[in-house]
Amino acid sequence: MINEARIGIARDLQLIRRPEARVGVIPSPVGRLLVAESNRGLATIHFLTMDGAERTLEKLRKKFDLIENEASTRRVGAEIDRLFKGDMSVLEHRVDLSVVESEFQRRALISLRTVPPGAVITYQGLAAAVGHPNSQRAIGTTMATNPVPIFVPCHRVIKSDGSIGNYGGGVANKLKLLRAEGFDVGRDLRLPPRAVMGHRKTRIFCRPECSAAKRADSSRTVYFADAQSAAHAGLRACKLCRPT
Amino acid sequence: MVFDDFVGRAGLTSAMATFNLKLPPPFDEAVKSMEREIMRFLMRSTGDREDAKDLFQETWLRAYRAYPTLKSEDGLRPWVFRIASNLCRNRVRDRMRRARVITTASANGAALPESASSPIGGGPDGVLHLKRSIARLPGKQGQALMMRKFAGLEYAEIGAALNCSVESARANVSQALRKLKADE
Numbered sequence: 001m002i003n004e005a006r007i008g009i010a011r012d013l014q015l016i017r018r019p020e021a022r023v024g025v026i027p028s029p030v031g032r033l034l035v036a037e038s039n040r041g042l043a044t045i046h047f048l049t050m051d052g053a054e055r056t057l058e059k060l061r062k063k064f065d066l067i068e069n070e071a072s073t074r075r076v077g078a079e080i081d082r083l084f085k086g087d088m089s090v091l092e093h094r095v096d097l098s099v100v101e102s103e104f105q106r107r108a109l110i111s112l113r114t115v116p117p118g119a120v121i122t123y124q125g126l127a128a129a130v131g132h133p134n135s136q137r138a139i140g141t142t143m144a145t146n147p148v149p150i151f152v153p154c155h156r157v158i159k160s161d162g163s164i165g166n167y168g169g170g171v172a173n174k175l176k177l178l179r180a181e182g183f184d185v186g187r188d189l190r191l192p193p194r195a196v197m198g199h200r201k202t203r204i205f206c207r208p209e210c211s212a213a214k215r216a217d218s219s220r221t222v223y224f225a226d227a228q229s230a231a232h233a234g235l236r237a238c239k240l241c242r243p244t
Numbered sequence: 245m246v247f248d249d250f251v252g253r254a255g256l257t258s259a260m261a262t263f264n265l266k267l268p269p270p271f272d273e274a275v276k277s278m279e280r281e282i283m284r285f286l287m288r289s290t291g292d293r294e295d296a297k298d299l300f301q302e303t304w305l306r307a308y309r310a311y312p313t314l315k316s317e318d319g320l321r322p323w324v325f326r327i328a329s330n331l332c333r334n335r336v337r338d339r340m341r342r343a344r345v346i347t348t349a350s351a352n353g354a355a356l357p358e359s360a361s362s363p364i365g366g367g368p369d370g371v372l373h374l375k376r377s378i379a380r381l382p383g384k385q386g387q388a389l390m391m392r393k394f395a396g397l398e399y400a401e402i403g404a405a406l407n408c409s410v411e412s413a414r415a416n417v418s419q420a421l422r423k424l425k426a427d428e
Contacts (some may be wrong), residue, residue, distance in 0.1 A: 001293065002283055005300045009275070012305055023267070025259035034265065048263055057265060061312035067270050068260060 021064035023057075024073030029084045029122075029180075030150070030173040035073045041094030042076065042148050046170035046215040050174075059147075063098045080150065084180045088117040095148045104130065105142040109152045117153070118229045119198065119222040120191075122160045128219030144168055150177065158223070162191040182232075183225045188244050194226040196243045198235045205230035210241035266316035274311075274320055275304055281395065283329055288394040289332040291375070299335060322405030325395055329387045329405075330375045336379040377427045381420050384408065388416035389424075 021038040025048065032048040036054060043064065046056045060066060073093040079090040095113075100106045107130045115121045121129075123136040123143075132138065143154040149169055155177040159165045164185055167174035175185055186192050197213045200220045205227065206213040213221075224230040227243045237243055260267070267272050268274065282303060286296035313325055378386050384406050391397040391405060402413035 001297055002279055002300075005283070006275075006279070008297075008301045009304050013308060016305075016308070023260070025263060030265070032259075034260075034263070035275070053263060053265055057267070058312070061267075065311075066267055067273060068267065090297045166400070 002221055013155070018063060018065045021066055021096075022069030022072035023066045024068055024070060025058070026073050026077035026080075028077060028080045030080075030169060032089070033080075035076045036064070036066065037076060037088070038064060038096045040096035040098075042151050043098060044147050045076075045095040045149050045151065047173065050169060054081060056147075059099050071172050075184070083150070083178060086180075088181065091117060091153070093151050095151055097146050097147065097152075100145075102142075103146070104132070104135075104138065106218070108139055108142045109148075112152055112154065114156070114200075114234050115153065115222055117156075118183055118233055119221045119224050120156045120158045120183060122158055122218065123165075125218040125221055126157060128217070146210075153177075156181075156183075162195075164189045166181045170202055182229055184220065185225075191223060192225050195223050196227050196230050198224055198230050198233065199220050203233040203235045204238050205243060206238040207241045207243045210221050210238055210243075212238060257403075268311070268314045268317050268320055269306055271311055274324070278321065278324055279304075282324060285325065285328060285395040286332065289329070289375075289390055290335065295335060299328065299331050302331055306331070318403060320404075322391075322397065322401045325391050325397060325401070326387065326405040329390045329395075332390060333354075333379055333386055336375050340376055340379060374424070377424050378420075381423060384412075385416045385420035385423070388413055389420035392417045 018197055019038050019040070021036045021043050023034070023036040023044075026033050026035055029108065030047065034044065034046040034048055034053050035042070036044040044056060044060055046053050052067070062179060076093075079093060083090050095109075097106050100109065108126060111120070111129045112126060123139045124133065127135045127139045139157070143157050144166075146152050146154045146168065149155065155167055155169075155174045164171065164174060164178075171189070175189075178185055184192060190232060193209065196205045197208050197210075197215055197216065198221065200222060204212075205224065206216075208223075224233065224235075230243075231237070257355070279300075283296060283300055286299050286303070287293070290296050290299065292335050303324065307324055310327075314320065342396070378389060380386075381389065387406060391402045392399075397405070399410045399413045399417075402417070403410045406413060408416070
């Protein structure tokens with residue numbers, strides 16, 4: 001009788017089943033992390049130095065059937081280790097944004113992934129990039145609730161005044177991640193004095209005071225720590241202001 | 245690498261526990277670990293094979309939908325029994341309500357549908373009377389009694405299922421038994 005009933009349950013569950021996600025805790029250069037990964041990609045990274053891990057698990061469980069899995073989380077740990085050794089390709093790891101309810105937030109997080117390592121973007125620039133140039137605060141909330149930090153690089157978002165701003169995993173970790181990507185932040189936690197502005201469409205970089213830079217559409221601009229980083233990212237120097 | 249030391253010391257599968265992050269077992273494992281117990285409970289509670297099978301499936305589907313609300317493995321058993329006993333009581337009550345409608349119809353001279361003649365649950369009259377009496381008991385008393393007598397749960401488990409103390413669970417069972425005796 002149980003066998004018959006099992007068949008009925010399996011049939012019905014197939015229709016309402018949540019996708020599976022593997023979950024575990026790993027150490028990393030930015031502290032212990034709670035990590036969850038589905039078949040579509042990384043679904044969550046939570047810094048265990050910060051509060052809220054139980055709430056993160058609750059949110060995950062509403063969308064996924066969670067299973068503790070060592071192999072899966074070890075792999076993610078190894079990738080973060082490689083990132084800190086200079087291998088930026090690990091950041092192309094797919095992400096699963098199922099826990100993000102809002103379409104705006106999903107678009108902002110996806111757009112953020114196009115900001116290259118070694119560059120930063122302002123909250124305003126990211127807001128403009130998703131078609132809402134006056135919605136910096138909504139971008140701020142989106143960054144604060146980013147379910148997959150590091151791989152959705154909210155550490156690359158700074159304030160328009162050049163200050164580094166906050167970070168859900170702690171400002172110290174924001175600095176660690178930026179430095180690991182080759183973006184050196186000064187002790188004053190601001191854009192370094194030799195920072196240049198890069199245009200993502202023209203692929204030209206300028207000094208921030210250049211007239212071309214001042215006219216540029218903020219939705220297309222990012223900042224590099226210096227000219228070398230911009231050149232390394234494949235941009236060429238502006239012929240007007242000749243940044244070096 | 246630091247990572248391997250960490251795993252060696254703590255064991256990754258207990259790493260979540262060291263941060264007080266608990267998960268209940270994967271749902272399929274939970275079903276496997278409890279399916280015989282739940283089926284036995286449902287058979288004893290309903291006395292009817294088809295009813296028990298139907299409620300068995302419904303129990304596990306409801307459990308799956310609500311699984312994200314279950315905090316850890318500790319609460320699993322009482323939680324599933326609570327779902328199953330709720331479903332049982334509702335099933336018996338529904339049948340009693342329909343029986344009353346049929347009885348009223350027959351008193352008014354209406355033709356009875358065939359199913360009206362089959363006893364609820366298919367058991368002898370004594371069992372039928374018992375199930376009706378249990379269904380009439382107030383919420384926690386009826387559930388506590390079913391869990392104690394049909395599933396053999398400990399009072400601590402009944403308390404966990406009904407969100408009350410062990411003493412309360414014990415009191416609910418004895419009050420239920422007293423009322424059933426008075427019903428005879």
